[in-house]
Amino acid sequence: MKVFMLGWEFPPFISGGLGTACYGLTKAMDKLGIEVIFVLPKMVESEYATHVKLLSPGSLSPRLLSLRKGEFEKAKFRVIDSALQPYSTADVYQRQIEESLMHKRMGHSGKLSSSSQFVSCGDYAGDMYSEVYRYASVAARLSEAEDFDVIHAHDWMTYVAGIAIAKRSGKPLVVHIHSTEFDRSGEHVNQVIYDIEREGMHFANRVIAVSNFTKNIIVERYGVSSDKVEVVHNGVERNGNNQLLSKVGIKEGEKVVLFLGRITMQKGPEYFLYAAKKVLEVMDNVKFVMAGSGDLMHRAVEMAAELGIGSKVLFTGFLRGEDVNKIYQMADLFVMPSVSEPFGIVPLEALENDVPVIISKQSGVSEVLRHALKVDFWDIDEMANKIIAVLRYPSLGITLRNYGNFEIRKLQWRDSAVRCARIYEQVTAQAVPV
Amino acid sequence: MASVCFYFQVHQPLRLRHYTVFDKGHHYFDDYKNYGICRKVAHKCYLPTNRLLLELIRRYDGRFRIAYSVTGVLLEQFENYAPEVMSTFDALAETGCVEFLAETYYHSLSFLYSREEFAEQVRMHSDKIEFLFGQRPRVFRNTELIYNNELASFIESMDCFDGILCEGADHILGSRSPNFVYRPKGTSKLKLLLKNYSLSDDIAFRFSNRHWSQWPLTADKFAGWINDVNGNGNVVNLFMDYETFGEHQWEDTGIFNFVRHLPEKILQHPDNDFKTPSEVIDSYDSFDTIDVPHIVSWADTERDISAWVGNAMQSNAIYELYRMEGQIKETGDRKILEDWRKLQTSDHFYYMCTKYFADGDVHKYFNPYDSPYDSYINFMNILGNLKLRCLKILKGGRPDAGVLAGQV
Numbered sequence: 021m022k023v024f025m026l027g028w029e030f031p032p033f034i035s036g037g038l039g040t041a042c043y044g045l046t047k048a049m050d051k052l053g054i055e056v057i058f059v060l061p062k063m064v065e066s067e068y069a070t071h072v073k074l075l076s077p078g079s080l081s082p083r084l085l086s087l088r089k090g091e092f093e094k095a096k097f098r099v100i101d102s103a104l105q106p107y108s109t110a111d112v113y114q115r116q117i118e119e120s121l122m123h124k125r126m127g128h129s130g131k132l133s134s135s136s137q138f139v140s141c142g143d144y145a146g147d148m149y150s151e152v153y154r155y156a157s158v159a160a161r162l163s164e165a166e167d168f169d170v171i172h173a174h175d176w177m178t179y180v181a182g183i184a185i186a187k188r189s190g191k192p193l194v195v196h197i198h199s200t201e202f203d204r205s206g207e208h209v210n211q212v213i214y215d216i217e218r219e220g221m222h223f224a225n226r227v228i229a230v231s232n233f234t235k236n237i238i239v240e241r242y243g244v245s246s247d248k249v250e251v252v253h254n255g256v257e258r259n260g261n262n263q264l265l266s267k268v269g270i271k272e273g274e275k276v277v278l279f280l281g282r283i284t285m286q287k288g289p290e291y292f293l294y295a296a297k298k299v300l301e302v303m304d305n306v307k308f309v310m311a312g313s314g315d316l317m318h319r320a321v322e323m324a325a326e327l328g329i330g331s332k333v334l335f336t337g338f339l340r341g342e343d344v345n346k347i348y349q350m351a352d353l354f355v356m357p358s359v360s361e362p363f364g365i366v367p368l369e370a371l372e373n374d375v376p377v378i379i380s381k382q383s384g385v386s387e388v389l390r391h392a393l394k395v396d397f398w399d400i401d402e403m404a405n406k407i408i409a410v411l412r413y414p415s416l417g418i419t420l421r422n423y424g425n426f427e428i429r430k431l432q433w434r435d436s437a438v439r440c441a442r443i444y445e446q447v448t449a450q451a452v453p454v
Numbered sequence: 455m456a457s458v459c460f461y462f463q464v465h466q467p468l469r470l471r472h473y474t475v476f477d478k479g480h481h482y483f484d485d486y487k488n489y490g491i492c493r494k495v496a497h498k499c500y501l502p503t504n505r506l507l508l509e510l511i512r513r514y515d516g517r518f519r520i521a522y523s524v525t526g527v528l529l530e531q532f533e534n535y536a537p538e539v540m541s542t543f544d545a546l547a548e549t550g551c552v553e554f555l556a557e558t559y560y561h562s563l564s565f566l567y568s569r570e571e572f573a574e575q576v577r578m579h580s581d582k583i584e585f586l587f588g589q590r591p592r593v594f595r596n597t598e599l600i601y602n603n604e605l606a607s608f609i610e611s612m613d614c615f616d617g618i619l620c621e622g623a624d625h626i627l628g629s630r631s632p633n634f635v636y637r638p639k640g641t642s643k644l645k646l647l648l649k650n651y652s653l654s655d656d657i658a659f660r661f662s663n664r665h666w667s668q669w670p671l672t673a674d675k676f677a678g679w680i681n682d683v684n685g686n687g688n689v690v691n692l693f694m695d696y697e698t699f700g701e702h703q704w705e706d707t708g709i710f711n712f713v714r715h716l717p718e719k720i721l722q723h724p725d726n727d728f729k730t731p732s733e734v735i736d737s738y739d740s741f742d743t744i745d746v747p748h749i750v751s752w753a754d755t756e757r758d759i760s761a762w763v764g765n766a767m768q769s770n771a772i773y774e775l776y777r778m779e780g781q782i783k784e785t786g787d788r789k790i791l792e793d794w795r796k797l798q799t800s801d802h803f804y805y806m807c808t809k810y811f812a813d814g815d816v817h818k819y820f821n822p823y824d825s826p827y828d829s830y831i832n833f834m835n836i837l838g839n840l841k842l843r844c845l846k847i848l849k850g851g852r853p854d855a856g857v858l859a860g861q862v
Binding site for chain 2: 408
């Protein structure tokens with residue numbers, strides 16, 4: 021089985037769970053002997069970048085892709101020069117493009133050039149939606165040189181490409197839904213994105229949802245027939261890197277409650293802060309750490325101040341690599357108060373790092389985790405109640421840690437990969453050869 | 455001779471209400487839920503089964519005999535929520551064919567943590583049974599059939615009991631049969647009745663299991679298995695939860711019809727009869743001594759106490775609870791003592807059990823919590839409040855009005 025996979029860059033150069041999921045799944049497929057041609061967008065900073073960069077695992081530059089040598093056996097990687105980033109918004113995209121182009125031009129001429137020249141620069145499409153289509157046409161051209169049986173596309177930005185390649189090659193398309201517009205934006209959905217998502221789901225031969233929670237949204241909000249949607253839960257990558265690091269920046273005896281994720285509406289940062297306020301009314305020796313960035317970051321800082329708990333809430337900004345490990349070592353408890361979370365890989369990583377977790381019931385991961393505390397994201401009292409209990413009663417944390425760490429061993433990417441492989445077999449068997 | 459000795463465990467805990475760290479009230483129990491479950495089980499199990507057994511006792515003119523152990527916490531619930539169940543138990547007691555056994559009033563694990571508290575609860579329960587049914591229990595069964603040599607010695611030293619019940623676990627019997635009366639090691643008068651778990655579980659667990667090779671189980675077939683004991687045993691001890699009838703095994707499984715025909719089929723064999731535990735003890739000499747140095751129970755496949763104290767949360771909760779005994783009693787506050795005792799009911803710790811994977815299904819029965827963690831948090835919050843109430847009194851302050859009035 022050969023898979024043309026439209027994915028995203030691997031950790032640590034990612035801003036969320038999508039890269040982590042692509043990495044874990046592709047690695048597990050590789051181990052199963054499935055040949056994956058992995059295509060991903062990446063801004064190539066070199067001035068003379070070609071649109072497509074061909075890479076084999078042996079020739080990977082560590083700067084471009086954070087892969088360890090020998091990690092993949094059969095997978096081939098194709099990088100398309102593009103500014104697309106998962107979870108981006110049109111505004112953020114615009115800003116990035118501008119910064120990147122200015123950077124390039126400065127490197128070239130040593131000084132800023134006028135904005136009229138910038139528009140004519142043809143490397144990237146000027147807005148995110150056009151870029152999605154430009155990416156699709158490059159990917160489709162790229163696909164002609166490749167031999168594959170099935171196309172697998174991860175989240176909406178790659179669906180247009182997936183459809184184009186499916187039309188050109190006649191091969192079946194599987195779309196993988198890690199998050200929907202309803203998760204990201206509540207009821208204020210972006211119509212353009214919704215339409216692309218919907219088209220991808222309807223065009224695809226099979227839809228993979230990361231949870232039943234997400235499957236329900238796909239069926240109810242996108243009108244996809246439920247027997248076309250298959251649930252494949254995510255796994256967790258065990259890195260076995262659990263050495264103890266000394267706690268930094270927190271006073272002796274002080275407890276640390278961690279929020280780790282994008283600070284956006286979807287992740288429920290305000291509920292974390294409301295709960296923090298409640299907790300601090302009962303106990304004092306606690307710090308609340310918000311690790312991550314996002315469009316509500318400034319609002320969250322303001323809110324902490326308004327609630328009078330500014331000195332108790334630390335904002336670290338976006339963390340990657342070793343810093344993530346460090347923050348887990350410091351944490352006594354991880355809280356994921358997401359308003360709508362299709363899956364939620366971070367709690368699994370927290371458990372992997374021996375940090376007990378509280379997760380919102382509005383998450384896909386709560387379908388697979390039993391040894392976690394669960395709350396409705398809006399139930400501030402209950403969230404605070406549970407936070408206090410974990411901080412106060414060591415035996416609660418011990419039990420959650422012991423069983424939780426054991427439980428996630430059963431959530432393996434290998435199982436997710438096996439399920440995907442079965443879906444590939446079904447869709448390739450059904451597809452009419454061209 | 456093969457005597458069939460039926461004993462039914464009748465118990466429902468007082469479930470706790472949702473109680474967060476922010477709650478301040480002194481009422482810890484979910485009255486609405488307890489009322490609802492009590493009524494529901496009364497209608498599905500207690501009432502129809504009591505009536506059926508009463509009918510059978512009358513029909514066989516004293517030859518059909520049974521025993522119950524009803525916990526104090528459930529008797530209180532009957533008084534409050536289902537008085538009609540109480541009158542059927544009265545009628546059963548009046549037949550003279552029904553024996554009531556002794557246990558801890560609060561269905562607690564107190565034997566493991568405080569002998570003084572244990573003895574008080576056993577006395578409370580015996581007093582209650584004597585007051586309600588006019589008979590002082592002569593046979594003791596501990597919560598969840600938790601048993602070891604020490605328990606037997608302690609019960610003998612209380613000097614009010616002739617016998618004690620225990621699980622007929624393979625590892626304490628070795629090659630011996632549960633179908634005889636034994637003597638607990640270290641005692642001189644006490645007799646030990648061992649549950650025949652195989653035949654008991656055929657009714658309690660396997661009755662409606664269609665994958666079981668013996669399904670469907672008929673009264674005829676079961677009586678045949680009893681007849682087989684003749685010649686190599688004196689008594690078949692069938693010990694089970696009373697909720698087996700109508701609740702664990704629903705009416706449509708045919709469980710009531712099975713019971714209805716069982717006495718007739720068993721009594722067809724001239725050497726068979728029914729005996730209550732006291733009658734068994736009076737009729738048969740002890741056959742051998744049973745040595746149980748380690749704790750056994752009738753729970754799960756392990757037959758140990760890991761379902762109640764198997765994880766760190768359970769050990770911590772129960773340790774914290776019994777650690778308060780001195781303070782609680784020092785307050786002299788009747789309401790505080792009662793609340794503390796109600797928190798001792800073993801079910802509260804059972805809900806904290808994390809052994810989901812093999813035995814977990816049984817643990818889900820009427821479990822009011824989504825997870826063992828929720829149950830621990832709730833319990834510890836309530837314990838925290840109870841501690842504050844104690845401190846308030848012990849530090850010289852007056853108990854507040856709510857406590858004096860015995861409510862909220």
